[in-house]
Amino acid sequence: MITLIAVALAAIAPTLPVAAEPAPEPTPVIFDTDMWGDIDDALALAMLHSLQDRGEAKLLAVTSSTDDPSTATFIDALDNFYGHGDIPVGLVRQGVTAQQTVTRFPFFGSDRGYTQALSSAQRPDGSFVFPHTLTNGASAPDSVALLRKTLAAQRDGSVVIIQVGFSTNLARLLQSKGDQSSPFDGMDLVKRKVRLLSVMAGAYADPKGQPVQKGEPEFNLILDIPSAQQLFDKWPTPVVASGFEIGASMRIKGNSIDRLYGYTRNHPVAAAYHYVDGIYRKKETPPGVLHNHATYDLTSVLYAIRPDDDYFNLSAPGKISVEPDGSSRFVAQTGGTHRYLTMNDAQRARALEALERMRDQIDLLNPYQFSIRVSDILRRYVTEQHGLPVTRQTSMEFLNALAKTPQFSSDEKLLLEDFLNRCDLIKFARHEATSADSRLLLEEAARFVNGGQLATV
Ligand SMILES: [Ca+2]
Numbered sequence: 001m002i003t004l005i006a007v008a009l010a011a012i013a014p015t016l017p018v019a020a021e022p023a024p025e026p027t028p029v030i031f032d033t034d035m036w037g038d039i040d041d042a043l044a045l046a047m048l049h050s051l052q053d054r055g056e057a058k059l060l061a062v063t064s065s066t067d068d069p070s071t072a073t074f075i076d077a078l079d080n081f082y083g084h085g086d087i088p089v090g091l092v093r094q095g096v097t098a099q100q101t102v103t104r105f106p107f108f109g110s111d112r113g114y115t116q117a118l119s120s121a122q123r124p125d126g127s128f129v130f131p132h133t134l135t136n137g138a139s140a141p142d143s144v145a146l147l148r149k150t151l152a153a154q155r156d157g158s159v160v161i162i163q164v165g166f167s168t169n170l171a172r173l174l175q176s177k178g179d180q181s182s183p184f185d186g187m188d189l190v191k192r193k194v195r196l197l198s199v200m201a202g203a204y205a206d207p208k209g210q211p212v213q214k215g216e217p218e219f220n221l222i223l224d225i226p227s228a229q230q231l232f233d234k235w236p237t238p239v240v241a242s243g244f245e246i247g248a249s250m251r252i253k254g255n256s257i258d259r260l261y262g263y264t265r266n267h268p269v270a271a272a273y274h275y276v277d278g279i280y281r282k283k284e285t286p287p288g289v290l291h292n293h294a295t296y297d298l299t300s301v302l303y304a305i306r307p308d309d310d311y312f313n314l315s316a317p318g319k320i321s322v323e324p325d326g327s328s329r330f331v332a333q334t335g336g337t338h339r340y341l342t343m344n345d346a347q348r349a350r351a352l353e354a355l356e357r358m359r360d361q362i363d364l365l366n367p368y369q370f371s372i373r374v375s376d377i378l379r380r381y382v383t384e385q386h387g388l389p390v391t392r393q394t395s396m397e398f399l400n401a402l403a404k405t406p407q408f409s410s411d412e413k414l415l416l417e418d419f420l421n422r423c424d425l426i427k428f429a430r431h432e433a434t435s436a437d438s439r440l441l442l443e444e445a446a447r448f449v450n451g452g453q454l455a456t457v
Contacts (some may be wrong), residue, residue, distance in 0.1 A: 026058040027160050027305050030150060032143070033297070034165025034220070035075055036066040036098055036113040037105075039280075042078065042272045043252065044164055044297035048305075049082035057305050061088045061150040065165040065224075066115075067095035069137030074115035074268075076134035081268050085133050090146030095168045096223045104223060107279060114275040118268060130268045143169040144176055144186075151193040152182035162304045163199040163231075164297035165220055170197075171227035174234050191236040198304035200296050201228065202320060202328025204243040204340040211315070211342075215328045218244050222326035229322045232338070240303060241320060241340045243328070246312070247296030249343060254290030303341060312341040351381035351449045358442055367426045367433035367441070374445045375399060375423060381449060396423060412448075419444040 031048060035041040051057040062079070064071040072091040079087045098111040119137070121129040134140060147169065151159060163170055176186035184192065203215025221228045232239070254277075261270035273290060280291045302311055317336035321329050330340060354377045361370060375395035382402065383390060391398060403416045422441050426433045 026052065026055050028058050028060050028154055028158050029304060030060050030147065030159060030161045031062045031301075032065060032147075032161060032163040032165065032169050033062065033071075033075070034066045034096070034223075035064055035071045036068060036115050037101055037108050037276075038296075039114070039273050039276045039293060040247065040295060040297040041164060042074075042114070042269050043293075043295075044162075044301045045075065045078055046082070046269045047298055047301050048162075049078070049084060051301075051305050052084065053082075059084060059087050060154065060159070061090060061146055063090035063092070063143035063146060063169050064140075065092050065095055065143070065168045066101070067092050067097045068113075068115065069140070070113075070115040070119050072137035072140040073119035073132050073134055074130075076137075077119055077128070077130040077132040078268050080132055081130065088146055088150070089134060089140050090143035090169075091137060091140040092143045092168050096166050101223060105219070109279060114272040117275055118271055129266055130271070144172045145179070145181070147173045148176060148179060148186070148189060149181040151189050152184075154193050156192050157195050159193050160196045160198060160304045161194055162300050163197060163201070164300050166224040167201070167220070167227035167231040168224050170235075171224075171230040174230065187234070187236055194237045196304065196307075197235055197237065197239045198242070198300045199231075199239060200242045200247070200300040202241055202243050202322075202330075202340070203245055204241070204315065204328065204330050205245045205342070207245060207248070211330075213329060213331070214323065215243060215330075217323075217326035218328065221322050221328060225322060225324065225326050228326070232320045232322050232328075235337075237337070239320070239338045240307075240314065241328070241338065242296065242299040242303065242312075243340055244296065246299050246341050246343060247294045250295045250299070251292040252295055252298075254285070254292050257290050299341065312343065314339045315342055348381070348449055351377060352446060354380075355442060355446050355449065362435050362438045362442070365438070366430075367435070367438045368430050370438040371423045371426045371441055372396070374441055378419070378445055378448060396420070415444075415448045419448050 029048065031045060033041045033045065035045070045062065048057055048059055052059055062075050064075060069091065072089045075089050076085065079085050079089070098113060102108045102111045118130050119132060123129055161170070174186045174190065178185055182189055201220045202218050203212070205211050257270055257273050261267040273293070277290050280293060282291060285291045299312070315330070316332045316339070317334070318330055318332040318338055319336050320338040320340070323329055330338070355374065358374060358377070361373070365373065372395065379395035379398050393401065399416060400420060403413055403420060419441070422444050426437050426441065
């Protein structure tokens with residue numbers, strides 16, 4: 001649900017809510033990132049650290065797919081900031097460089113990203129503003145060697161890999177031969193150790209959420225197309241992709257950043273967000289306020305660590321392939337190992353969120369006023385959901401009229417009639433009705449919204 005996503009994403013800071021049923025064992029996870037230009041990588045890694053503190057995740061290693069030593073030092077600075085400075089960091093060699101990225105996507109403006117600027121920032125006394133124990137990123141181990149070593153040390157079938165950048169490291173991992181870490185080649189090692197690959201890549205729906213077979217070319221795929229093609233062709237365990245449309249539809253509110261991270265001076269995530277603000281500001285961004293930012297990489301983290309929390313739905317199984325132009329193609333296939341994330345119905349989530357907020361009003365409003373407010377939420381939901389014209393009727397009259405129309409399924413009619421009967425009870429017993437009646441009414445309303453759709457309108 002949008003509510004839960006908004007709460008979880010907003011809370012990359014230390015206030016991440018505890019899952020209803022926390023996993024008994026933290027998920028062992030490897031984070032593979034193109035940390036450098038876009039800020040969602042830093043937000044996603046910060047979120048993983050918070051999840052680790054809550055016992056839900058265990059970061060085994062972080063590998064960078066941007067070929068720049070500053071990416072490794074900045075990752076290490078973030079790890080240190082969160083008190084997990086012992087997490088090994090790997091760096092791609094002969095991979096996509098910052099310069100290549102800017103040449104292909106000039107909106108970045110410069111090949112000096114926040115990773116360079118922040119990991120080298122020093123105080124007047126020469127100490128680092130964002131301390132890192134990996135003093136020289138160029139000395140970080142090669143990503144593939146680190147991936148192999150990390151996987152070899154884990155239990156079979158246990159590891160979740162989150163890839164939120166280019167596919168260079170993981171494609172090379174699949175091609176790798178046995179070495180001192182493990183006698184198995186890359187394919188065998190992955191097959192043995194990796195339970196799930198949660199990847200941000202491609203596009204699987206249009207902005208309205210309608211599935212498309214071929215998406216628009218997507219950033220993570222475009223910059224290393226051959227590796228992306230190999231990854232989706234060969235990866236031997238289940239893959240769940242978060243398409244461009246998922247993160248684009250959910251944005252972190254810029255005005256929440258300083259509130260979330262203002263608890264300390266020199267928070268690396270807040271500093272990075274401020275650093276890129278000029279790149280991502282839009283005409284409508286008010287002056288003096290940070291821009292709102294898409295949550296692409298965070299959605300892959302959220303799914304990887306909390307797959308059962310209903311933040312997203314999953315597509316049917318199938319096969320994702322990558323076209324020569326850097327677009328993704330999805331074909332449904334029985335027994336396929338690829339799926340992509342889909343959003344739960346947005347209007348329904350919004351109505352449920354509005355109803356949830358009404359819970360605070362149960363004891364503040366008299367039941368009659370309360371029934372009118374809840375009816376207004378239902379009216380808005382039905383009107384928006386089905387593109388119905390707005391009429392001059394009261395919400396109660398509107399819903400009563402709707403309950404008699406043939407468009408309703410019989411289930412839907414029953415649910416709405418239950419709700420309207422309860423409204424009547426409250427209305428005619430105005431003075432005797434209590435907050436318990438309001439509570440029951442709210443439950444009826446939620447049941448209606450959860451209950452189904454109009455058959456056709
Ligand atoms: Ca990324």
